[in-house]
Amino acid sequence: MSLTHPEILSEKRNLLAQCLKKAAVSKNGAVRKVLLAGAGVAALAFGVPQAAFAQADLPKTIPEGLKLEAAQALPITPFYTEAPSADAPTWPGGLIRAEKVTDYAIPAGMTAWRILYHSLDAERHDVVTSGFVLLPAGPAPAGGWPVVAWAHGTSGVAQPCAPSLMKDLYYGDEGLFEFPKAGLAVVATDYHGQGTPGAHQYMNKLAQGYDVIYSVAAAHAALPGVLSKQWVADGHSQGGMASWSVGEMEQQMKNPDYLGTVSVSGTVDMLDFIAPTPEEVGAPFYFPMVAYGLKARYPDFDVHSILTKDGYEHYPLIATKGCWFTGYAAYLGKTSAQIMKPNWTKVPAVQAMLKEDIMGDKPVKGPLMVLTGGGDVSVPPGGVKKTAQKACKNGIKLFFHLYPGLDHDPTMINSTQDQIAWIKDRFAGKPFEQNCGGF
Template sequence: MYCRVKRPGWMLSLCLNSLFAFTVSAQAGDDLPTSLPEARAMEAQDALPVTAFYTAPAAGDITPGKLIRQEPGTDYVLPSGIKAWRILYHSLDAARHDVTTSAFVLIPEGTPPKGGWPVVAWAHGTSGVAQPCAPSRMKDLYYGDEGLFEFPKAGLAVVATDYHGLATPGPHQYMNKLAQAYDVIYSVRAVREAFPGLSHDWVVDGHSQGGMASWSVAEMEQQIDDPHYRGAVSVSGTVDMLDFIRPAPAEGGAPFYLPMVAFGLRARYPEYKPQSMLNHAGMAHYNEIATSGCWFTGYAALYGKTENQITKSNWTRNLAVQAMLWENAIGNQSVRGPLLVITGGGDTSVPPGGVRSTARKACNNGIRLAFRFYPGLDHDPTMTNSVKDQISWIKARLADEPFQSDCGHF
């Protein structure tokens, strides 16, 4: 049996046994690391070896979405009925520079429907900012035990970008809606080249960091106008960045993400200095988080710390931080296709108030969306407990069923 509990607030763990059944677990705090040695050991247990597969080519066609190489993913822990691959492809960073990005692909076994398996472009939540933190380099694919396997079991192929800088060379532009959206969009082009038998119809679905990315994809598709794009799902998305990095005291918050935010700021704006945000306590384990540690390491490194204990005063007034907030604004631009926005009432990592207010702002700006609120659920349980609803909504979009907006009713 393979079981894991990953992040704070996780009340249900998914255990991979012969039935891949849902089972009730203890409080997350009992399963998360409280020391760095424990965190490192947990990450090492799930890690796959570094291989030359992720090495960027020295030359060649750098068209965004161009497939570089592919290989079977025979080293993952998968339920029966699913085959996995890895792909490497060209993408763009936030400034539209060429970058090499990796992804994994999940395809149902069996006979595909006429036209091929429809595609879900998956955008994952925070795994870390260092190269080892790519989901395709994890045995469980990071979200395998949070409902991701339910998509191929439901007859949907999945292409899941790592985001550039995770596994591949160069810094990961963490929490940048443009960079992450490009990686998602071009993963779809690459997977079509790798597996031409797949359907051209696709949707995007993302959680947390990926929830921002999926909404950003919907914005970009307004200009791209891909006729095969059918809609977007944003689950617990960081669509209100200020509320994510500076939540109100009553909202909780997760300050251990802040060193990763500082890393992302430097990746996007090279002149930015993490010391502009982080004080001595905040910088104590920054280098490890930036180069080798992943989510568990970040959590354990700042376990029990508050934002005030690890940051300098007025750090959000920095010009680079203000530029990040402006660039990552969500809900102002028109989107193409239907949009489903999901949040949990007990989410202490991405406060539901910010998600709701962003959705209302979008409605006021003429964006039609469906809004789903799951009372009492924290960050990861919202993802897991809404998977069936996500799949049902996605299949309705692929079937061209009428879309009903909830604007004015939440």
């Protein structure tokens, strides 16, 4: 699978390919963005992977992490920071500006646009959010390209960590390009505070859900007649919670053009994600990002109330500059106990977040597909399955599938063709088959 033009091949892939060590189903708990370039996406048909993916060492130092991120970074231009013009719309979904992009490493024939639009935060305050639109090759069909509203997984919490500010769009080599190849347009929010000024309300299902929903309206305004009115939400990890949240929100909004949601390895059980059992391993380097998200959501919250001295040591870097690779390297070897203070989950702001992020209780509009990997040690599959079972008991009809042995990112990559097939069935109006009671 050719993902990039030769002249802009990702430095991170070249570096990581040199230190290739082990096969794709990892048990180290923090595999991300390090799949060897050139591996194909296997069509699983809900079975065992038909192709092996290779993984390599992650950065061991902060400078290494920053170097990998710099290799993909694009500058934060006035597109992201200039105030809207006086005549720009101000309602949620209102398009502020759009521009065609030529500096992304995307497959030949595809075209990309940046968008800047109004959205809402968790308290329904106006925020400005950025994102991108990725179009398939060739002319749009009658009625426009079917739309997948994409919600990305954790990229970081700082402004430079927006996927639209990365040459590979962050998920380019993790299945994202497969959607346009299959004739589906991608409308991808960055989430506000990434790309745009302001604080990113990390791991808040309301804030991220609004950003996804209103990106679709903005994309239609940017590209009139190019995109179908009908759309499906899809997301991985942090985005898996966001996309499920979209289904909940659409139950209230009752948008007839919304057709359903795919949630892949979603953080739909937040307590299981931030305080996993020892057997589930977990990834402690996410915790300072969670602290940042709490501060963004609850301004009176003091991050020192949950972060130890070691936990806070690199917090300013993560809050302002470093993204996923840097966060991983900064806390490499640190345990949850070293980063988080005892009883930190009892802090009022944490309790408020856990309550606000509850999934599986509220009805959703349209079909829901929930996928997870049996070897996922970043977002434990037990929590995902438990939430899906709870949803079924609450009358939410969904399709659930667990891919045996797959870790966090390999689940996204290896399930992409299954996602696409399911999504195309929604656009084709085929009946939805749920399997509640069967897992």
